[in-house]
Amino acid sequence: MAIRDIIILPDTQLRLVSKPIEKITPEIRALADDMLETMYDAPGIGLAAIQVAQPLRLITMDLSKKEGESDPRVFINPEILSSSEEFSVYEEGCLSIPEYYEEVERPARVRVRFMDIHGKVQEEDADGLYATCIQHEIDHLNGVLFVDYLSKLKRDMVGKKFKKAAKLAAK
Numbered sequence: 165m166a167i168r169d170i171i172i173l174p175d176t177q178l179r180l181v182s183k184p185i186e187k188i189t190p191e192i193r194a195l196a197d198d199m200l201e202t203m204y205d206a207p208g209i210g211l212a213a214i215q216v217a218q219p220l221r222l223i224t225m226d227l228s229k230k231e232g233e234s235d236p237r238v239f240i241n242p243e244i245l246s247s248s249e250e251f252s253v254y255e256e257g258c259l260s261i262p263e264y265y266e267e268v269e270r271p272a273r274v275r276v277r278f279m280d281i282h283g284k285v286q287e288e289d290a291d292g293l294y295a296t297c298i299q300h301e302i303d304h305l306n307g308v309l310f311v312d313y314l315s316k317l318k319r320d321m322v323g324k325k326f327k328k329a330a331k332l333a334a335k
């Protein structure tokens with residue numbers, strides 16, 4: 165296992181639409197393991213493959229709350245089958261937009277279909293933080309970031325801040 169670099173704004177790879185995984189190969193299993201390790205190291209509660217520069221429809225997540233417990237999860241080719249009409253608000257952050265947090269409104273509950281790491285197709289109802297996180301991660305697979313839901317003013321401010329930081333880092 166290895167920790168991989170997480171790409172951050174303004175890296176344009178974050179806007180790619182990731183490709184479905186056709187077969188769970190040893191390379192895919194290694195990528196999922198590395199993503200879990202990278203996510204725990206960050207630390208974050210979810211990670212999409214594009215955040216480690218792999219444009220594949222693969223997500224890792226761990227929503228366990230208690231200290232010392234873990235619940236590593238892998239989602240392959242996840243799809244949202246339906247969304248509730250009710251919305252809920254969570255303060256979101258993103259490892260690709262470090263140290264920026266804003267409230268985002270999303271459907272409170274979603275039904276998701278995905279393949280697990282053993283190749284078994286699963287369907288689950290998600291609510292609470294699980295619903296928010298799976299929607300945030302599936303957005304990454306489609307090149308969408310949580311700042312896209314904010315006002316143009318806020319989005320442009322974030323964009324400028326990260327462009328400036330990249331320029332300074334390159335000097």
Ligand code: GNR
Binds near residue numbers: 215260301
């Ligand atoms: O670690 C993360 N926390 C988080 C908090 C609220 C809503 C979504 C997230 S996902 C984020 C990690 C990340 O950037 N995943 O893509």
Ligand code: NI
Binds near residue numbers: 257258259300
């Ligand atoms: Ni994110």
